[in-house]
Amino acid sequence: MGKKAAPVRVIVSLVVIAIIAVGFATNAGIGTISAFGWSDISLLCPLGALGTMLASKLLVPRALIALVIAVVLIIIFGRAFCAWACPVPLLQRLRNIFKKPESKTEGLPTPGGEAPLVKEPLSANGSDAPEALVADAVVMEAREAKDAKKEAACPGNCGSCAEKRSKIDSRHFILGGSLLSAAVFGFPVFCLVCPIGLSFALILLVMRLFGGGDVTWSLVIVPLVLFVELVLFRKWCSKLCPLSAFMSLLGLLNKTFKPRIDDSRCIETAQGASCGICGKVCPEGIDPRHPELSEAGMNECTKCRECAVSCPTKALTLPLLPKK
């Protein structure tokens, strides 16, 4: 139980940022995530590719090719980008620094992008298996109580907590809006406020500030916009991000790397006991054991592996291909 998926993801995202920062400092032409690649070869952000073609009313061959590749990658890996490469969850982790330590023990898995919080209570209790299991049980109880409280507080007809999250939500409006605004106003409007783009813009602004004395109000405005987007709107990823919406739609076609439960090892099926940890730790609100209880469809899976690493009997895997 000592294992965590979150630190691995953090390291991977940090490596991505480091590679891009090296690109800023050199003339390699690596680009940001908006156009990641090497020199002339770029894997464009699919939203950027669509936006720029809609805005400039041009068919851009490189953007089209990049779009097709991006679509194929999303169909293979689902929303893995969100968990493994996107800098936004990293920035959202910064929010946790300011939280009081005791709030860790009530780290409820929220169906947002807040994966990082979730694993803390499970792993904070050391690596000794039996002890950890007891501690986990305590945590689980606390969580269940919290869940019950949450449900009691809910009038019952809000439809957002108990029921499955609809396939279409506010993100999809933003997705439509960003494509529409690009076409109407003739420039990729969303690119201006995209927190992924702004994260790298901020890194570049800071590098230029110290590297070349480039002083600009952007250094104030960009962090401010990021703050509004990611701190005031805590659920940017699951409620507003159009890229997440794009991937969740294509994720409906995703058949690979899906959580698979080995029934002969799962506590619920093999021992008839209740467990539900995999569903509780999922930052997206997916319950791999009880899909009917999931708040979100499997298309929202970010392949973050939280469910796999927290499964007490290691019954859950994310295999390349689904079982025949």
Place this chain on the structure above:
Amino acid sequence: MKDPFKNDEPDELQDDAMREASQGEETPDAHKAAVPLAAPAAMPGTEEKKPLVSRRSFVLGIGGVAVLGGIGAVRYVAPHAPLVRPPGGQDEERLVSACIRCQKCYEICPRDVIRPAHIEDGVVTMQTPTFDFSRSFCDWCEEGNGGVPLCVSVCPTLALELPAGATPENTILGKAALNKDWCLAYKLIGCRFCYDACPYEAMGLDDNGRPYVIDDSCNGCGACESVCVSLQNGSISAGAIDRAIVIHPLDEQGNIVYPAYFGRKEATNG
């Protein structure tokens, strides 16, 4: 100082949009007021199918779209002043339309003369490529890539795209303008760095050995600006806030657009 993400223009339509946006974002109860589309199924007791979109999602989504609309309108409400653009970016409309601010051109530039535009340069144009000639100039990658601009070849969205037959001589990035108030040569110090640096024979010397710009030959490469010492330690002219020779962008009619500080027009080109 303008906040790019709030539009405070007295535009009625936009005002509405912003109000709606703030409703969606700040007050979760506000959705009771409006939103006819997604509302009915939330009524308790009525046995209806689950709505495609929850009310909250609908409000939040529409709010977000309205904010995007507000930002988009900035392009027309508060158009930005022209900027000196890298080769292939002379069609301002096209550059702003196609650029996704990926910073590839910035990175690849072997002389490091491209810089991302500041928010002061215009909200809509923020992070798009412009020039910083303080240390070097644009040689069309003569040294770095045999005369084929790398910024153009790496641009993945055709935001920087040279028209057929474009050459350094016929692609006007901007025009140099010399400010006689700040120029050391006009204080009879005998400086002629800009004259010596110009690769396009666009500088001349008058009878007193003072440089002037030959407008018709200048393509705005920035060589003169990059070597101008008028703002350097020990030689700074009183009141100078920029170098004495600076590349200025052209507007759509091809006229030089001077910055606000460039007060005296007669003190510019020889």
